[in-house]
Amino acid sequence: MSKIEMRGVSKKFMARREELLALCDINLRVEEGEFVCIVGPSGCGKSTIIRIIDDIIKPTAGVVKVDGVTYDNSLPIPRELVRKMGFVFQTSNLYPWLTVRENICLPLKIFGLRGREWAEYADFLIDRAGMAGSADQYPRSLSRGMSQRAGVVRAMVHRPEILLMDEPFGSLDERTRERMNVELLDIWRESGITVIFITHNISEAVLLSQRAYIMAIDPGRVIGDVEIRLKRRDLSALSDYHFVEYCDYINRSIGSIGLEKAI
Amino acid sequence: MAESSRIRLLGEGWFGGLAVQVALLGAVLALWYVLVVGFDVPEWQLPTPARIFGSMVNDFTTIAPHLLSTSRNVLLGFFISVALGLSLAIVIYFNAPVGMTITPFINLMCIIPLITIVPLLMLWLGFGNEAKLIAVVLQSFPIVNLNAFASFSNVDPLRLELMQSLKATRYQTMRCCVLPDAMPGIFTGVKLAAILALIAEVTSEIVGGNTGLGAQIIQYTQYMKMPQAFACVFYTALFGALFHQSLSFIERQLVKK
Numbered sequence: 363m364s365k366i367e368m369r370g371v372s373k374k375f376m377a378r379r380e381e382l383l384a385l386c387d388i389n390l391r392v393e394e395g396e397f398v399c400i401v402g403p404s405g406c407g408k409s410t411i412i413r414i415i416d417d418i419i420k421p422t423a424g425v426v427k428v429d430g431v432t433y434d435n436s437l438p439i440p441r442e443l444v445r446k447m448g449f450v451f452q453t454s455n456l457y458p459w460l461t462v463r464e465n466i467c468l469p470l471k472i473f474g475l476r477g478r479e480w481a482e483y484a485d486f487l488i489d490r491a492g493m494a495g496s497a498d499q500y501p502r503s504l505s506r507g508m509s510q511r512a513g514v515v516r517a518m519v520h521r522p523e524i525l526l527m528d529e530p531f532g533s534l535d536e537r538t539r540e541r542m543n544v545e546l547l548d549i550w551r552e553s554g555i556t557v558i559f560i561t562h563n564i565s566e567a568v569l570l571s572q573r574a575y576i577m578a579i580d581p582g583r584v585i586g587d588v589e590i591r592l593k594r595r596d597l598s599a600l601s602d603y604h605f606v607e608y609c610d611y612i613n614r615s616i617g618s619i620g621l622e623k624a625i
Numbered sequence: 626m627a628e629s630s631r632i633r634l635l636g637e638g639w640f641g642g643l644a645v646q647v648a649l650l651g652a653v654l655a656l657w658y659v660l661v662v663g664f665d666v667p668e669w670q671l672p673t674p675a676r677i678f679g680s681m682v683n684d685f686t687t688i689a690p691h692l693l694s695t696s697r698n699v700l701l702g703f704f705i706s707v708a709l710g711l712s713l714a715i716v717i718y719f720n721a722p723v724g725m726t727i728t729p730f731i732n733l734m735c736i737i738p739l740i741t742i743v744p745l746l747m748l749w750l751g752f753g754n755e756a757k758l759i760a761v762v763l764q765s766f767p768i769v770n771l772n773a774f775a776s777f778s779n780v781d782p783l784r785l786e787l788m789q790s791l792k793a794t795r796y797q798t799m800r801c802c803v804l805p806d807a808m809p810g811i812f813t814g815v816k817l818a819a820i821l822a823l824i825a826e827v828t829s830e831i832v833g834g835n836t837g838l839g840a841q842i843i844q845y846t847q848y849m850k851m852p853q854a855f856a857c858v859f860y861t862a863l864f865g866a867l868f869h870q871s872l873s874f875i876e877r878q879l880v881k882k
């Protein structure tokens with residue numbers, strides 16, 4: 363049984379009285395403990411997919427299945443599934459009126475997880491992310507990288523089994539992004555968490571994921587997936603011959619669709 | 626560094642600001658005094674500040690019950706307005722049909738000077754506190770409601786998405802996201818309501834009855850007791866200023882951004 367499965371999911375938005383088909387017949391599977399990336403050009407519906415999985419928005423058609431439990435347009439997501447998922451936003455999305463620690467612990471408050479062990483786990487994660495020094499400050503004093511870190515910690519504080527990340531490092535500079543990527547891989551290996559990671563950066567996708575779904579636009583759809591087998595997943599992989607080949611392959615897949623449209 | 630310290634000397638910061646304000650007030654009072662004495666203005670036209678302060682002290686026991694009555698009505702009416710305006714905004718926020726029905730009326734109440742119906746209220750309810758209290762509430766709750774609802778609607782959708790992602794209940798969403806996000810806007814309405822409440826109360830007192838600072842001002846002017854009339858004006862101003870300052874203080878405690 364797959365950890366996450368989407369079957370025939372499509373999504374229409376109403377924008378200025380016009381129907382916009384943002385997603386068309388999406389099928390994908392993510393196995394337990396897998397690290398999956400979704401790559402595609404801007405506007406192809408990557409955020410829409412991940413928001414449907416997290417039940418932030420409802421699909422127009424199709425079903426989502428997590429741990430064998432189904433939810434869709436009419437069937438609400440069961441309570442126990444909500445706690446299995448953590449969502450990292452494109453911007454850090456911290457509340458400016460809460461301190462960093464209060465922000466991080468907000469999911470605990472909402473889920474009613476009050477015990478000592480939860481607070482201690484939060485402290486452990488804050489420490490692990492190197493944020494102990496800034497935990498009692500307000501978010502406005504944090505750098506972008508630090509804010510984004512806090513966003514990741516907030517998504518993990520209730521020990522989810524699935525981490526949904528919507529271009530979490532897209533707004534960071536190259537060096538910071540690389541460092542965050544490596545740390546994320548460490549966390550993933552340690553915890554065995556299932557990750558869906560969205561990006562439009564192909565080399566980021568190749569470096570991070572075991573499998574990448576490739577998307578195209580108009581309408582937003584999945585045009586294929588690549589299994590990525592790299593010997594090492596760290597910064598040294600960036601100069602690996604296979605790494606370059608994978609990037610090239612994905613680039614060509616996306617590019618060929620673009621050409622098709624041009625003709 | 627040098628730049629910022631120079632700016633601070635010019636009255637930034639709490640103490641500097643206060644010093645400048647006190648100096649300015651002193652200058653105005655001094656000018657007032659000089660003009661009245663210099664041009665020999667009769668006291669029934671304009672008393673000197675010294676006479677007014679004298680009356681504020683000497684006639685305090687006479688004025689105090691009226692000051693008390695005015696501030697009681699203003700504060701009570703203000704708290705009712707805030708509670709009513711805010712809870713109505715929450716109801717409207719979660720219930721769009723109700724909102725569409727009553728919002729136009731509340732908008733209308735904001736535009737119409739409700740002072741115009743005070744004589745009617747007094748006709749129905751007499752010159753007691755009830756009519757005044759109703760006038761105060763009618764005049765000040767709509768502005769609380771309007772500002773609160775507008776700020777609820779302007780909450781960053783991404784912040785709401787976090788609540789949605791965690792499947793927070795309505796109550797949790799209100800408590801943890803909407804209310805704190807809207808707090809600055811809510812306070813804009815609350816502070817306006819404080820001003821409107823005082824205006825509505827004093828005006829109602831002027832319209833009828835014989836309690837409250839407004840009524841006293843009318844009586845003292847009729848007897849040409851100008852220092853006493855001005856003393857009442859000063860007490861009204863003092864109360865308004867204190868009220869506003871306390872709200873600003875509470876605002877600074879609650880709004881952390």
Ligand SMILES: Nc1ncnc2c1ncn2[C@@H]1O[C@H](COP(=O)(O)OP(=O)(O)OP(=O)(O)O)[C@@H](O)[C@H]1O
Binds near residue numbers: 384406410
């Ligand atoms: N709430 C909405 N109402 C109307 N249209 C929407 C809405 N949300 C998204 N869309 C549209 O759906 C399409 C897909 O949007 P989505 O945000 O999922 O793309 P994306 O792949 O995440 O893009 P990006 O890389 O820019 O983040 C876009 O054309 C967008 O304009």
Ligand SMILES: [Mg+2]
Binds near residue numbers: 529
């Ligand atoms: Mg997106």
